Amino acid sequence: MAAKFGAAAAKAGKAASSYFGSGLVKAQLVIMEPPAKSGAKPGGRLATVKFQFNPNKLALSKSVEWRRKPARMAGQASLPEFVGSGPRSLSVDVFLDATAEHDNSVEERVEKLMTACVPTKASLAKKKPASPWVRFEWGTAKSVSFDGVLAGLSVDYALFDVDGKPLRATCSLSIEEAGVGTPGQNPTSGSREARRTHRVVAGDSLPQLAWREYGDATAWRVIAEANDIDDPMVLVPGTELLVPGVVGERGEDR
Template sequence: MSLAKAYLQIEGGTQIPCLYNPEQLSLSRRNSWSAPSMPGKGVSTAQFNGTESASMSLELKFDTTLEGVPVTNYTGKILALMEPDPSLAGSDETSNNARPRTVTFGWGNLQSFESVITSLSLTFTYFSESGTPLRADMSLTLMQYQQSDAFGPQNPTSGTPRPHRVHRVQPGETLDRISARYYGDATKWRALASANGLEDPLAVRPGTVLSIPRLGSA
């Protein structure tokens, strides 16, 4: 079983892979209501003023230590998505009418609504001796660009029949300890090794994201 990798689908067809799958996604939506007060009156009936665009937040980690290349090779592509792109249809540089490209987050069977990046925070956390950044944490906030059915009710036959969790390996953790945490039984570590295609279960690198399959009542 191979673990599906998350990605960012850029308007126009380009895809940027996420080096590590996020541990969680946060989704928020708001409806606009108003209840104007009137002199000499009690509480007035609330009036619906429409639905606001949804937003999604996620944390991404990047590590190019093993590759030996700057981590900016990946983070720079995402950072550039906040810049207006005058090559998009409908752009007019003479009137300053341009916008950044839209982004869609995908992960296996999950696909978000088409979005624009409204907020990005990037922190470099590890550098080579020459000062080249090799690890980074990125926080993204995406705002829904247009009407979408993403995150709505799904056909149960179209998704994964046995949903799984994910776990990011921390320094000092081993498969048997992770097995004990999720299954209450350290001896079930072989299920984790099999689900993640690990040939050497003793050499699990910190930062690796493991699929945690649900076993029976686990």
């Protein structure tokens, strides 16, 4: 299946290049230094992974969280209460092909993508480990171009040289929006000290929630202390957590 997809992507890419000529805009993934503090923009550019072939499909999603209280009457339904909206998520497949040159370009590009999954040297030096932020760019496209983090990366190698060197690969990327505006605020309140609640779903963790709310995964202790939680990685689905308001640089409420 991956080989068929790769061949189709390569064929489509070559056909598009022939049709549009030099005016064809190539997609790319920009890997950036994470923000220096909560609420800040990402730092300098660490690397740019240029796509050999433009994707033929992009999947964009965004969730909205609602809360309902049980209705007293069986024939009635309670009105949903808006809790908040989740981040945008973008899924894209990147096809890599080195059959013409038989070089190491496939592995080199995969390794470059992998750097977006591990803490940067600068964050380690500051003793605040954080992986890079990324941004998918493709010409003038706006809805799929946003600052985020790489939430998932899988690589499917489909063709190998006689010495075992990978020649073709399909990389599936999942990018989750990480930009923060006014973190920790309840949509119904204008106060900077406002708090809101979050209902735990399967797969949630406090570092993940802290990153989503404050742009700083290390701020999970603020949420843990507010809810008397000992293990930040073990949360019971359905539990309602209190999420404190804006967090300062030292992790306290401001």
